[in-house]
Amino acid sequence: MLDLKWIRENPQDFDAAMKRRGLPPQSDDLLGTDRNWRDTQTHLQDMQARRNAAAKEIGKAKASGGDAEVLIREVAELKDETQRFIKVERDLQEILDTKLSGLPNILDADVPDGADETENVELRRVGDAPSFNFEPKEHYELGEALGLMDFATAAKLSGSRFVVTSGQIARLERALGAFMLDVHTLEKGYLEVSPPVMVRGSALYGTGQLPKFEEDLYKISDDQYMIPTAEVPLTNIVSESILVESDLPKRFTAHTLCFRSEAGSAGKDTAGMLRQHQFTKVEMVSITTPDQSQAEHERMTACAEDILKRLGLPYRVVVLCSGDTGFGARKTYDIEVWLPGQNSYREISSCSNCGDFQARRMKARYRPEGEKGTAFVHTLNGSGLAVGRTLIAVMENYQQADGSIRIPEVLVPYMGGVTEICAA
RNA sequence: GGUCGGUUGGCAGAGUGGUUGAAUGCGCCGGUCUCGAAAACCGGUAAGGGUGCAAGCCCUUCGAGAGUUCGAAUCUCUCACCGACCGCCA
Numbered sequence: 001m002l003d004l005k006w007i008r009e010n011p012q013d014f015d016a017a018m019k020r021r022g023l024p025p026q027s028d029d030l031l032g033t034d035r036n037w038r039d040t041q042t043h044l045q046d047m048q049a050r051r052n053a054a055a056k057e058i059g060k061a062k063a064s065g066g067d068a069e070v071l072i073r074e075v076a077e078l079k080d081e082t083q084r085f086i087k088v089e090r091d092l093q094e095i096l097d098t099k100l101s102g103l104p105n106i107l108d109a110d111v112p113d114g115a116d117e118t119e120n121v122e123l124r125r126v127g128d129a130p131s132f133n134f135e136p137k138e139h140y141e142l143g144e145a146l147g148l149m150d151f152a153t154a155a156k157l158s159g160s161r162f163v164v165t166s167g168q169i170a171r172l173e174r175a176l177g178a179f180m181l182d183v184h185t186l187e188k189g190y191l192e193v194s195p196p197v198m199v200r201g202s203a204l205y206g207t208g209q210l211p212k213f214e215e216d217l218y219k220i221s222d223d224q225y226m227i228p229t230a231e232v233p234l235t236n237i238v239s240e241s242i243l244v245e246s247d248l249p250k251r252f253t254a255h256t257l258c259f260r261s262e263a264g265s266a267g268k269d270t271a272g273m274l275r276q277h278q279f280t281k282v283e284m285v286s287i288t289t290p291d292q293s294q295a296e297h298e299r300m301t302a303c304a305e306d307i308l309k310r311l312g313l314p315y316r317v318v319v320l321c322s323g324d325t326g327f328g329a330r331k332t333y334d335i336e337v338w339l340p341g342q343n344s345y346r347e348i349s350s351c352s353n354c355g356d357f358q359a360r361r362m363k364a365r366y367r368p369e370g371e372k373g374t375a376f377v378h379t380l381n382g383s384g385l386a387v388g389r390t391l392i393a394v395m396e397n398y399q400q401a402d403g404s405i406r407i408p409e410v411l412v413p414y415m416g417g418v419t420e421i422c423a424a
Numbered sequence: 425g426g427u428c429g430g431u432u433g434g435c436a437g438a439g440u441g442g443u444u445g446a447a448u449g450c451g452c453c454g455g456u457c458u459c460g461a462a463a464a465c466c467g468g469u470a471a472g473g474g475u476g477c478a479a480g481c482c483c484u485u486c487g488a489g490a491g492u493u494c495g496a497a498u499c500u501c502u503c504a505c506c507g508a509c510c511g512c513c514a
Contacts, residue, residue: 041474045483052483055495059442072494079494223504242434242471244452365471367434367452374471 001360002103004034004096017106020113020322030099037092044085051078101205102212105357107322108331114321120334121321126305127314129338134401138341139392140272143169145403146423149273161262163273168421172394172407173280175414177255177387180282180307184384188303190253190284195233197257198224203236206362208328208354215263218277226259230283231381238287239362243377245369249288249296253384255280272392274346279388286380289366290356293378297353301333304349304384311408313393314338316345330355333382337389341396348389351382 007014011027018026054075061071112121143149148169154162165173184190201223204210209217209228218226227233234252243250258281269275284303288296301317308315320332329352336345356376359365365374398406404422407415 038474041483045474048484049482051494056443058494062442075494244434363472370453372469 001101001357002106003356003360004100007031008034018103020107020111021104022323023104026099030096033092033096033099037089037096040085040089040092044082044089047078047082047085051075051082054078101361104327105330105354107325108353110319111325111331112319112321113323115323117320117324119321120318120324123317123319123333125314125316126309127312127338129314130340130397132340132399132401136340136396136399137403138272139339139395141341142395142399142403142405146405146421148421151272158277160270161275161277163276168415168418169391169395171415171418172411172421173387173391175411176390176394177280177282179411179414180384180387180390181253181255183307183310184253184282184284184303188251188306190251190303193234193237193252193254195230195237195254195256197227197230197233197259199227199232199236200224203232203239203362206236206239207232207358208361212327216261218259218261227256228260229258229281229381229383230254230256231285234283234285235287235358235379235381236362238364238377241364242374243287243364243366245289245366248366248377249286249292251287252285253282255282255387273388274392276388279386281386281388282384284351284382284384287364288378288380289368290375290378293353293355293380296378296380297331297333297351300380300382300384301335301351304335304351304382307385307390308335308337308348310410311390311394313390313397315348326350326352328352328354328357330357335385337393339393339396340399346389347386348393349383349385352380354379354381 002014007027008031011031015025015027018024054071058071058075112119114120137145140149140151143165144151146167146169148165148167150164150166151162154164157164181192185192198220201210204217204225209232217228220226233256234254237252238250257278259278262275262277265275273279284300286293286296286300305315305317315335315337318334318336320326320329320334325332332350332352334347335349335351337348338344339346355378358379359376364377364379366377367373368375394408394411395405398408400406402422404420407419407421412419
């Protein structure tokens with residue numbers, strides 16, 4: 001949600017910002033509705049003020065045994081008109097709200113312009129792609145050959161975009177999640193959280209998935225959805241609250257299942273477990289003051305990168321261009337891991353600074369020290385990392401000529417001492 | 425699923441129709457005292473919005489919505505959530 005006051009004061013900047021998002025200028029339309037709404041509100045409040053004053057006088061008159069007949073009749077006559085204006089005012093506010101809540105966040109000045117993901121800008125590459133003296137395979141070829149990854153059975157059980165893993169591959173996924181959580185909680189200061197994976201619509205509105213992106217979600221009851229990412233429950237922990245500045249930043253992490261309908265991605269990444277309806281992810285969320293959020297964004301990205309470094313996986317970091325940056329984000333870094341089987345870099349983490357965009361929607365505030373009143377917090381979220389995709393990356397980068405897979409050293413303790421996954 | 429009880433400011437917790445936006449305590453901010461601090465004492469302290477150059481004035485909000493009334497935190501209805509017990513299940 002954007003700040004309406006800011007739009008009032010900076011209509012040109014607002015239109016320019018929307019243009020970067022590929023949207024037409026709309027300050028005139030928006031501010032027209034706003035003007036209308038405020039005029040209505042002013043008028044309504046005048047009527048309410050008169051009514052309140054009269055009601056008080058009636059109280060006084062009755063207390064002193066006087067006659068209040070005239071006043072009572074006057075107020076009764078005001079009533080219908082007041083009721084009508086309440087409705088008009090409410091409708092206008094709803095129209096304004098609908099318009100505002102459909103607007104994407106303002107991009108940071110240093111986000112590069114561009115139409116789509118082909119214009120994202122690479123910032124750095126870390127680690128060397130492994131060299132093989134054989135043709136590296138894709139993860140699903142390796143997994144199926146090992147007998148530990150079964151897409152046919154998953155299709156029988158659940159349909160497309162699911163997988164059944166077993167044995168050491170299943171364990172490897174569990175090991176990865178545990179390893180990531182340990183790093184974030186023991187070394188990076190994140191609080192481990194085990195949140196619900198079903199949430200109300202209001203939580204999804206808070207983080208910006210609703211109302212625009214409902215088709216991407218699994219809806220399971222009147223007002224409950226499966227989470228597409230733990231960003232939703234973790235960030236909404238602070239919704240509708242006023243935090244103490246000295247408690248910031250707050251850092252949360254969680255290892256959860258995520259559910260995505262993948263509507264509109266038919267035919268994309270259909271082979272293997274790169275794009276599933278259900279997958280696990282370790283998520284990081286930070287709640288900060290406005291001053292802290294930029295540095296926190298870099299820090300969070302570094303936390304995600306550190307996992308890849310320790311796993312010995314080569315990757316690159318890109319900053320998303322204007323056309324590829326998500327609805328709620330000001331600026332997003334994607335981390336892409338090298339997949340030898342695909343001979344390309346693929347997204348494994350996305351770290352976004354949302355500024356106060358989500359905080360406004362969910363009414364998450366704090367009290368700035370030494371100032372009166374409250375201010376909105378800033379929120380950030382990042383994958384640290386997508387566990388399913390990390391599993392893929394480990395398999396492909398650590399594969400050997402015979403189809404076995406070495407276990408990265410840091411994971412061996414999590415694998416109960418196993419150093420290699422071989423065919424049974 | 426059933427019955428009963430609850431939902432009030434940052435927190436705890438009064439308040440059953442009239443000047444209550446809301447007692448009191450805690451917390452927080454400022455002051456007195458002190459070399460400084462603690463304690464004690466004094467004062468201040470809800471959020472959101474409209475209007476105004478400003479001081480200020482005004483509106484809304486006591487879980488949400490609808491209703492009764494000149495007037496609702498207080499009465500009625502619906503819903504949500506929390507708690508207790510019962511039933512069922514892990």
